[in-house]
Amino acid sequence: MIDPLSRTLARTRWLHRRIRARVGRTDGGGSERSRREETERNAKSETEGQSSTDDRRPRPRPDGRETVRAVETDGWLARLRWSAGLQAAIFWVPPFVLMGWFVYGAIGWNFLISLTDWSGLGQPQYETFNLEMYARMLEDRSFVAAARNTVVLLIAFTGAALGIGLLLAILVDQGIRFENTFRTIYLLPMSLSFVVTAIFWAWMYNPETGMINVVLGGLGADALAMNWMSDPRTKLFSIILALTWQFSGYCMIVYLAGLRTIPDAHYEAARVDGASTVRMYWRVILPQLQAATTSAAIVLMVFSLKAFDFIFVMYGDTPGPSADILAVMMFREAFSRTNWAYGSAIAMVLFLLALAVIAPYIYMQYRRGEL
Amino acid sequence: MAQVTLNHVTKRYEDVVAVNDMNLEIRDGEFVCLVGPSGCGKSTTMEMVAGLTKPSEGNVHIGDVDVTTLPPKDRGVAMVFQNIALFPHMDVYDNISFGLRLRKFDKEEIDRRVDRASDIVQLEGMLDRMPDEMSGGQRQRVAIARAIVREPDVFLMDEPLANLDAKLRVHMRTELQRLHKELDTTIIYVTHDQAEAMTMSDRIAVLDAGELQQIDPPLVCYNEPENLFVAGFIGSPSMNFAEGELVANGFESEHFTVEFDPSQVPGASVGDRVTLGIRPEDVFTVDRVQNLSSATASIDATTDVLEPMGDEIFVYLVLGESAERSMEGETASSNQLLMSVNPDSDIQEDQDVEVVLDRSKVHLFDTASGQALAHGIEELPGPSAGTGPDAGTSAGTGAGEGTESPVTEAESDR
Numbered sequence: 001m002i003d004p005l006s007r008t009l010a011r012t013r014w015l016h017r018r019i020r021a022r023v024g025r026t027d028g029g030g031s032e033r034s035r036r037e038e039t040e041r042n043a044k045s046e047t048e049g050q051s052s053t054d055d056r057r058p059r060p061r062p063d064g065r066e067t068v069r070a071v072e073t074d075g076w077l078a079r080l081r082w083s084a085g086l087q088a089a090i091f092w093v094p095p096f097v098l099m100g101w102f103v104y105g106a107i108g109w110n111f112l113i114s115l116t117d118w119s120g121l122g123q124p125q126y127e128t129f130n131l132e133m134y135a136r137m138l139e140d141r142s143f144v145a146a147a148r149n150t151v152v153l154l155i156a157f158t159g160a161a162l163g164i165g166l167l168l169a170i171l172v173d174q175g176i177r178f179e180n181t182f183r184t185i186y187l188l189p190m191s192l193s194f195v196v197t198a199i200f201w202a203w204m205y206n207p208e209t210g211m212i213n214v215v216l217g218g219l220g221a222d223a224l225a226m227n228w229m230s231d232p233r234t235k236l237f238s239i240i241l242a243l244t245w246q247f248s249g250y251c252m253i254v255y256l257a258g259l260r261t262i263p264d265a266h267y268e269a270a271r272v273d274g275a276s277t278v279r280m281y282w283r284v285i286l287p288q289l290q291a292a293t294t295s296a297a298i299v300l301m302v303f304s305l306k307a308f309d310f311i312f313v314m315y316g317d318t319p320g321p322s323a324d325i326l327a328v329m330m331f332r333e334a335f336s337r338t339n340w341a342y343g344s345a346i347a348m349v350l351f352l353l354a355l356a357v358i359a360p361y362i363y364m365q366y367r368r369g370e371l
Numbered sequence: 372m373a374q375v376t377l378n379h380v381t382k383r384y385e386d387v388v389a390v391n392d393m394n395l396e397i398r399d400g401e402f403v404c405l406v407g408p409s410g411c412g413k414s415t416t417m418e419m420v421a422g423l424t425k426p427s428e429g430n431v432h433i434g435d436v437d438v439t440t441l442p443p444k445d446r447g448v449a450m451v452f453q454n455i456a457l458f459p460h461m462d463v464y465d466n467i468s469f470g471l472r473l474r475k476f477d478k479e480e481i482d483r484r485v486d487r488a489s490d491i492v493q494l495e496g497m498l499d500r501m502p503d504e505m506s507g508g509q510r511q512r513v514a515i516a517r518a519i520v521r522e523p524d525v526f527l528m529d530e531p532l533a534n535l536d537a538k539l540r541v542h543m544r545t546e547l548q549r550l551h552k553e554l555d556t557t558i559i560y561v562t563h564d565q566a567e568a569m570t571m572s573d574r575i576a577v578l579d580a581g582e583l584q585q586i587d588p589p590l591v592c593y594n595e596p597e598n599l600f601v602a603g604f605i606g607s608p609s610m611n612f613a614e615g616e617l618v619a620n621g622f623e624s625e626h627f628t629v630e631f632d633p634s635q636v637p638g639a640s641v642g643d644r645v646t647l648g649i650r651p652e653d654v655f656t657v658d659r660v661q662n663l664s665s666a667t668a669s670i671d672a673t674t675d676v677l678e679p680m681g682d683e684i685f686v687y688l689v690l691g692e693s694a695e696r697s698m699e700g701e702t703a704s705s706n707q708l709l710m711s712v713n714p715d716s717d718i719q720e721d722q723d724v725e726v727v728l729d730r731s732k733v734h735l736f737d738t739a740s741g742q743a744l745a746h747g748i749e750e751l752p753g754p755s756a757g758t759g760p761d762a763g764t765s766a767g768t769g770a771g772e773g774t775e776s777p778v779t780e781a782e783s784d785r
Contacts (some may be wrong), residue, residue, distance in 0.1 A: 034472075087470075129710060254424070263451040263454055263456060265453070265454050265455075266456050266458065268418075268421075268423050268450070268452065268456070269450065269452060269456040269517075270458075270469075271422075271423065271443050271444070272421055272423070272441070272443045272444070272448065272449065272450045272470075273449075273469050273470035273517075273521070274443075274444035274470050275444075275473055275474045279473065283469075284458055287457075287458075287460040288459065288460060307619055335495035335767075
């Protein structure tokens with residue numbers, strides 16, 4: 001019989017092989033596709049380089065001697081001139097410069113500002129750099145509350161949207177009538193602007209005229225009716241609920257695509273083997289939806305980190321400690337209170353959080369050769 | 372072990388009837404193949420036995436229990452699927468033991484059963500492999516082991532070899548026969564491949580358009596098909612058919628006649644439209660007819676296309692003087708005859724030949740209903756009507772009668 005260690009090792013080997021198979025690698029180098037493209041590029045480059053070199057080959061002088069130096073110079077110049085990278089420069093240089101300047105340059109500049117003590121309407125002083133703003137965060141209760149809310153929002157919103165999305169996908173996948181209609185209805189919120197969503201959820205949360213309290217009252221559950229957007233106990237929950245409503249449809253689509261790739265025989269085999277519906281999904285179907293879960297979770301987590309517009313429309317720049325998140329706090333510190341350096345430091349923390357979420361995914365994609 | 376009974380089982384999908392009033396009794400320990408073309412209802416029938424589909428009408432019994440409304444897990448069945456359906460995230464051990472773990476068997480018992488099952492299907496040393504590390508045949512064995520380990524009353528196999536290559540399919544066919552011998556469990560096996568059905572099963576249930584056409588041992592289905600569908604479906608290449616009329620001295624079609632006393636055909640009278648069926652191996656050229664006990668009169672034909680298969684040659688014959696060579700269209704098929712000859716035959720394409728049919732292997736069907744009227748016909752009394760030697764006559768039988776005699780005789784003839 002097999003011991004657990006052997007089985008774990010076998011699983012690891014299998015996962016490794018799957019990744020390698022998808023990447024198409026047979027050694028530690030680049031992917032098969034990239035190697036093939038490289039070979040083709042080289043062949044093309046060599047062919048073209050060769051012909052151009054041939055064209056430019058120094059003609060024999062009347063005395064029968066050739067200029068060896070000219071041949072060498074012509075060689076690397078020709079190679080440079082005809083290199084694929086240089087030929088494609090017109091396509092990659094403009095976006096490279098624009099991205100480099102406006103995105104990565106801005107991130108770098110932001111980091112520099114976060115190391116200064118720039119505030120007010122003056123200019124930043126780039127003479128002394130320190131980590132004062134980062135140290136200030138640790139003592140700032142607003143920052144701690146915003147960071148906590150950000151993490152709670154990230155986890156709760158992502159979990160809820162994934163869970164509801166999966167449930168909807170499973171229901172839609174049952175071969176029900178009007179499947180396409182349901183799919184469209186569930187996906188529709190995703191097409192709305194976050195500003196629009198925030199406004200009508202704010203209406204629905206209205207304690208007097210909002211639909212939620214009216215419905216609760218109608219059902220005789222007046223005790224549950226409350227001031228959803230003002231009560232510190234329900235503020236963050238209200239935001240999570242609204243965001244979950246908007247993003248569950250997206251998760252449903254991702255999961256539905258995953259479910260459609262699983263053969264019916266897997267469901268039938270599990271049922272014949274004695275699995276209940278819950279166990280069948282938990283032990284057989286869900287593990288096969290790992291890729292769908294990962295990609296949907298990444299999108300949701302990144303969005304939750306920058307859910308600024310939604311909260312800003314609902315609460316303005318001061319949602320209070322129970323609903324404040326780092327994105328809103330960054331805006332408030334930088335643009336309302338002109339604490340530019342502190343705002344930049346918060347922005348750097350947000351950037352690092354986003355990087356922590358997305359970096360493993362990008363690395364995984366790189367390993368698979370999808371980048 | 373258990374017998375499986377389907378009583379008046381019907382399955383409707385909105386306006387489509389997938390299975391229509393199916394009555395089927397599969398005996399304990401029997402290996403029964405459900406065969407038929409795509410869409411004939413064989414998989415639906417199996418799904419109803421498995422509990423994956425509920426019948427619209429009728430009931431299903433496994434053993435003495437009415438399982439019509441029971442879920443699959445409570446029916447004592449295990450199933451092997453066409454696309455194998457191994458869970459890709461589980462290794463072989465987990466795949467095989469999945470059903471046992473769900474039923475909360477203790478670890479020792481699970482290990483014992485997995486060991487036994489993997490031993491039966493020869494998977495020792497592969498239990499820690501993942502499905503995508505295995506060949507098609509190995510994966511199929513895992514799927515079978517997953518069924519064995521449950522120790523079910525009934526094995527259900529839904530075209531389990533369909534996705535394998537031809538060589539592996541033949542090998543796995545033998546493995547399944549060995550498995551059946553070893554386990555002696557009831558097996559219901561769905562296939563559209565009649566060669567699989569012929570070689571493996573105790574009985575074949577032939578289905579068409581959701582209805583059971585015949586259920587009999589393979590050779591009975593082959594030699595005494597109950598209707599035109601079974602006659603055409605069982606056997607490769609298919610049986611030759613010629614539409615014609617029952618006349619006073621036998622059968623008459625557009626291109627040939629076969630003389631016999633029509634009174635020996637029960638359920639038909641002179642003037643009725645009948646279809647004559649003859650298998651390719653029961654058509655002979657007159658120069659090779661010496662060993663044939665009862666040949667019909669010779670039929671003029673021209674060879675068209677030859678298909679050398681190695682162990683035999685299939686010869687497409689075009690009947691009649693104005694033979695049309697077209698292989699397409701109704702007219703073309705009605706004047707064609709497929710003949711099987713020995714590989715050492717010197718027969719050529721576009722050669723004029725005279726052929727005879729083995730009377731004992733001629734089948735007659737009612738053209739309108741498709742039902743078999745007779746299997747094997749006797750010569751007319753008196754002077755021989757055929758060109759073959761007159762040594763003896765075959766036993767003419769009504770449909771379903773005298774099964775053994777023509778078969779034995781035909782085999783000895785060849």
